[in-house]
Structures are given as structure tokens and as C-alpha cells.
Amino acid sequence: MRYFIKLAYKGTNYHGWQYQPGSDTVQETLNKALSILLKTEIDIVGAGRTDSGVHAKQMFAHFDYEPEIDIPQLVHKLNSFLPKDIVIFDILKVANAAHARFDATKRTYEYHIHTIKDVFENEASYQFQLPLNIDKMNEACQILFRHTDFECFSKVNTDVRTFNCIIFEAHWQQDGNKLVFTIAADRFLRNMVRAIVGTMINIGTGKISLQDFEKIIDSKDRSNAGFSVPAHGLYLTKIEYNFEALGIRH
Numbered sequence: 194m195r196y197f198i199k200l201a202y203k204g205t206n207y208h209g210w211q212y213q214p215g216s217d218t219v220q221e222t223l224n225k226a227l228s229i230l231l232k233t234e235i236d237i238v239g240a241g242r243t244d245s246g247v248h249a250k251q252m253f254a255h256f257d258y259e260p261e262i263d264i265p266q267l268v269h270k271l272n273s274f275l276p277k278d279i280v281i282f283d284i285l286k287v288a289n290a291a292h293a294r295f296d297a298t299k300r301t302y303e304y305h306i307h308t309i310k311d312v313f314e315n316e317a318s319y320q321f322q323l324p325l326n327i328d329k330m331n332e333a334c335q336i337l338f339r340h341t342d343f344e345c346f347s348k349v350n351t352d353v354r355t356f357n358c359i360i361f362e363a364h365w366q367q368d369g370n371k372l373v374f375t376i377a378a379d380r381f382l383r384n385m386v387r388a389i390v391g392t393m394i395n396i397g398t399g400k401i402s403l404q405d406f407e408k409i410i411d412s413k414d415r416s417n418a419g420f421s422v423p424a425h426g427l428y429l430t431k432i433e434y435n436f437e438a439l440g441i442r443h
Contacts, residue, residue: 196262197285197293197439198223198237198254203278205316205425208245210252219243219279223254226274230267231258240293240432241300244384246424248317251431255293262286288440299361299433301377304390305426308370318371319426325397327365327372333396333406334363337376337389344413346389347382356382356413365393377431384421392419 200223208216212224220239227235237254264284271281305318314320337360344356362377374390392409395401401409401419409417 194259194261195255195257195287195289195291197287197291198256199282199285200252200254201250201280201282202248202252203316204243204246204248206276206278209243209247210239210249211242219249219252220254222275222279226271227256230270230274231262233258238293240297241381241429242383243427243429244424247427247429248425249429252429253293253297253432253434255287255291285441291439296434296439297432298435299377299379299431300381300429301362301375301431301433302381302386303428303430304374304376304386304422305428306372306374308372311370316425319423321394323398325372325394326399327367327397329403330365330374330393330397332403333393334365336403336407336410337363339407340410342413343382343385343389343410345409345415345418346385346392347415348384349415351383353382358382358385375430386427387421387424388415388418390422394422395419 202219206217207219210219212218212220220237223237224235227237235256235258237256240253243249262284268281268284275281306321307314307318308322310320341357341359343358347356358381359379360376362375364375366373366375374393376386376389392406396403396406
């Protein structure tokens with residue numbers, strides 16, 4: 194039987210989601226915990242791969258296990274067993290063909306910036322103290338909707354078959370000294386959100402224009418785009434599915 198696991202994690206102490214030999218990752222930590230508690234080798238498949246230091250307020254993964262699971266008991270045991278920076282919200286029984294990565298229909302990220310020195314935000318937000326024109330940055334968000342090929346914001350030498358993504362939502366919001374960029378799409382390329390934010394910061398400081406931003410996207414060249422902002426300000430906040438199609442029975 195196949196199960197979806199709904200979780201969150203603070204990525205500070207991990208080299209990303211994906212298993213890497215010799216490095217602490219979220220996937221490896223969960224594999225070990227599930228394997229010990231279920232007394233069999235478990236290999237979970239995530240809905241995506243977050244980079245080193247990136248956080249997830251909501252993540253899904255799936256794993257296979259034939260016996261019926263006492264879900265409340267396993268959730269409790271996992272939360273007692275796992276380190277304090279990973280939390281399990283729920284485990285859902287799904288159809289055997291359901292896939293945490295390929296069946297996701299929408300993913301949402303947030304990037305957090307603070308504009309004054311704040312000792313409590315150092316691991317949760319990126320400090321950027323230069324003045325930013327948020328109106329111009331929101332105008333740049335509208336340009337994203339006119340495009341589908343975002344190769345210019347992708348990490349180079351990546352193994353994807355296409356650089357096309359459909360952007361559903363993109364906007365900046367400011368609350369005092371805090372800025373949040375929200376973006377939702379059907380899929381994301383590696384480093385895409387951090388590169389978009391860095392390029393939009395260049396718009397906000399007046400380093401490049403909105404016309405430059407459009408030309409950068411059309412160029413499909415990562416070297417033309419802006420810097421990649423630090424990982425610790427990035428959060429995967431939501432992953433959406435058609436749960437009825439996945440055969441949720443829990």
C-alpha cells in the first residue's frame with residue numbers, strides 16, 4: 194500500500210531534501226526514522242527537492258508499506274523520534290499509483306527579506322538594507338505571467354527536459370521592515386525562485402529596468418540574470434493535489 198506523509202522542516206541543518214552520501218538531508222533522516230519504526234527498509238519519494246538551507250512549511254512525500262498502519266500512533270512516534278526541526282502533520286493512505294512528485298498540480302514558495310538588522314531573523318530571512326521600489330518589483334511580477342520558458346533563472350547543467358513553467362501567482366508584500374515574495378507555479382527549476390528574487394532586487398534598487406528584465410527572460414541565459422539570494426530566506430509553503438483523484442481514503 195502507498196502512503197503520503199505531510200510534513201514541515203527547518204532546513205538550516207540539512208544539505209537539502211535529496212539524499213547525498215555523507216551529508217545530513219531531510220530525506221535520509223525520514224528514511225532512517227520510518228525504517229526503524231516500521232522495522233523494514235523504507236525509501237520515501239518527495240514532492241520536490243529543496244536546496245541546502247531551504248525550509249518547507251509544507252512538504253509531501255510517499256512511501257510503500259504493505260501492512261495496515263495505525264496512523265495516529267505512527268505520527269506520534271515519528272514526532273517523538275525525529276529531531277526538533279522536522280515535524281509530521283499527517284499520513285494519508287492513497288491509491289497505489291499516486292505519486293508525491295508527479296501528481297502535484299501547484300507549488301507555492303515564499304521568500305522573506307528584512308530591511309533592518311534583526312537578530313531574531315538571521316536564520317529565517319535575508320537582511321537587505323538598501324531601499325527597494327516594491328511597486329517596480331510588482332510590475333516585474335506581471336512580466337513573469339507573459340512567459341513560460343525560464344531557463345535564464347535555472348541553475349546551469351541541470352538535467353531537466355524542459356525549462357517551461359506556468360506561473361499562477363507572483364507578488365511582493367511589505368509589512369513594515371519585512372518583505373515577502375510569493376510565487377506559485379506548476380513546477381520550478383533548480384534555483385529558480387532565488388534567481389528571480391535576486392533579479393527583482395536589481396529592479397528594486399534601480400540597477401536594471403523592467404525592459405531589461407524582459408530581455409533577460411528572452412535571453413534564456415543565466416549569466417544575464419541577477420544574483421541568487423541566500424537559501425535561508427526561502428520557504429516551500431504549499432503543495433496542491435487533486436486528492437480525490439489520488440484515492441484518499443483517510
